[in-house]
Amino acid sequence: MLSQLLCFSASPALSVSKNYLLLLKPLSLARATVCHLSTTTTTTTMSVNLQSHAFAGNPIRSKTPKPSDPFSPNSALETLKTQLLETTHQINSPNFKVLPFRKGRPLASNSSASDALGPNWRLGWIGLVDCKLFLAKCGIDLSYDSLVYLGSESAAEAVYWAVNVAEEANLVPEIGAEKFCFVELRTLMVATDWDDQHAMGELAIAGHARALLEWHVTSRYCGNCGGKTVPMEAGRRKQCVNDLCKKRVYPRIDPVVIMLVIDKENDRVLLSHQSRFVPRLWSCLAGFIEPGESLEEAVRRETWEETSIEVGEVVYHSSQPWPVGPSSMPCQLMVGFFAYAKSLEINVDKDELEDAKWHSREDVKKALMVAEYKKAQQTAAAKVTQMCKGVEKGQSLSADFNVESGELAPMFFPGPFAIAHHLISSWAFQDSVNGFQSQPKHAGASMSNL
Numbered sequence: 001m002l003s004q005l006l007c008f009s010a011s012p013a014l015s016v017s018k019n020y021l022l023l024l025k026p027l028s029l030a031r032a033t034v035c036h037l038s039t040t041t042t043t044t045t046m047s048v049n050l051q052s053h054a055f056a057g058n059p060i061r062s063k064t065p066k067p068s069d070p071f072s073p074n075s076a077l078e079t080l081k082t083q084l085l086e087t088t089h090q091i092n093s094p095n096f097k098v099l100p101f102r103k104g105r106p107l108a109s110n111s112s113a114s115d116a117l118g119p120n121w122r123l124g125w126i127g128l129v130d131c132k133l134f135l136a137k138c139g140i141d142l143s144y145d146s147l148v149y150l151g152s153e154s155a156a157e158a159v160y161w162a163v164n165v166a167e168e169a170n171l172v173p174e175i176g177a178e179k180f181c182f183v184e185l186r187t188l189m190v191a192t193d194w195d196d197q198h199a200m201g202e203l204a205i206a207g208h209a210r211a212l213l214e215w216h217v218t219s220r221y222c223g224n225c226g227g228k229t230v231p232m233e234a235g236r237r238k239q240c241v242n243d244l245c246k247k248r249v250y251p252r253i254d255p256v257v258i259m260l261v262i263d264k265e266n267d268r269v270l271l272s273h274q275s276r277f278v279p280r281l282w283s284c285l286a287g288f289i290e291p292g293e294s295l296e297e298a299v300r301r302e303t304w305e306e307t308s309i310e311v312g313e314v315v316y317h318s319s320q321p322w323p324v325g326p327s328s329m330p331c332q333l334m335v336g337f338f339a340y341a342k343s344l345e346i347n348v349d350k351d352e353l354e355d356a357k358w359h360s361r362e363d364v365k366k367a368l369m370v371a372e373y374k375k376a377q378q379t380a381a382a383k384v385t386q387m388c389k390g391v392e393k394g395q396s397l398s399a400d401f402n403v404e405s406g407e408l409a410p411m412f413f414p415g416p417f418a419i420a421h422h423l424i425s426s427w428a429f430q431d432s433v434n435g436f437q438s439q440p441k442h443a444g445a446s447m448s449n450l
């Protein structure tokens with residue numbers, strides 16, 4: 001099952017020397033029991049406190065407006081239909097902002113405002129009128145059912161939409177002097193400054209939009225009768241047009257368990273290396289949940305299948321939406337756990353993994369401390385800037401994810417955009433932060449022995 005996952009197949013290689021400690025603030029009560037960390041440990045360690053995982057914490061969809069609200073999906077759709085018939089923007093109507101995508105890539109621009117802080121990016125939101133003009137240049141009429149509702153911001157009286165521009169649309173919108181380009185979401189993910197809440201919010205919006213648009217592409221026909229499906233509720237669901245069927249179809253989510261297997265007695269963790277990984281990248285085990293299986297059962301089964309390690313106690317850590325997998329799986333949900341080993345002898349399933357080994361806390365800490373995650377982020381951000389200026393035309397995943405230079409570290413882990421990073425770093429630093437013991441209090445964990 002793991003071979004189907006793309007989640008860590010192309011994580012960035014990182015150069016070494018500076019020290020970063022990347023911590024995730026507890027997101028929920030459940031996770032607070034296992035991730036009670038804060039601030040720095042040493043004078044040479046930089047602490048970066050994320051508010052939430054990459055792709056979580058979407059600022060425009062925390063609450064869906066009530067149907068009577070002018071910014072609700074159905075009200076906004078009615079206004080949209082009216083506006084598309086107009087030739088000019090209505091002054092008193094909500095401010096509609098559209099994010100175009102091509103082949104799963106959102107429109108983006110380099111952000112000049114943050115020059116002093118290094119390169120950054122922002123999403124290429126365009127107005128409805130500009131969007132109509134842009135699509136008209138490509139020979140496409142913008143219709144209301146091609147726009148997908150993303151959310152709203154009532155304070156700004158803004159409603160946000162996404163639209164797929166067809167592959168034949170090779171044009172890139174030119175709005176004033178600003179330069180835009182379509183950028184791989186994975187590139188934006190690596191390029192996002194995780195200390196910048198606005199950028200993290202933009203990434204979450206782009207991830208949600210990509211997941212919805214990809215799902216619209218792959219759900220054009222009813223799985224029940226084969227009839228056509230049409231968007232409903234401003235693209236938030238679909239429905240079969242066959243009157244005898246009328247099946248409702250909802251956006252697809254593919255849940256995946258991802259677990260850090262811990263040998264408590266010997267203070268080690270089990271990490272794996274896949275043949276598709278860049279050299280020296282090690283990460284957590286992961287796998288899809290099967291029908292009729294609980295999350296805990298999936299953790300135990302996947303660990304057993306891939307390494308022959310038996311897992312006992314399973315403790316929830318946190319979860320992360322992952323909309324950067326294959327288009328056939330528009331949004332995976334990574335559900336992260338600490339899994340406590342009952343047996344220690346590893347027998348690797350070579351069909352799934354190239355290798356799996358126990359790693360000491362000391363080695364894991366060292367690897368986390370020497371990796372230059374910030375440098376990798378800034379390199380990716382500089383690349384987005386170059387792309388938007390038209391300097392860099394080609395995009396390839398291998399180029400995006402190989403920013404390694406300088407000394408070679410014996411091993412490194414996925415960057416802070418991935419839940420694996422936070423599972424590993426929470427465990428590695430949980431014993432010594434601020435001089436107090438923050439060992440997980442497992443005794444009362446509700447899921448431990450289900």
Ligand SMILES: [Zn+2]
Pocket residue numbers: 222223224225226227240241242245246247
């Ligand atoms: Zn049907």
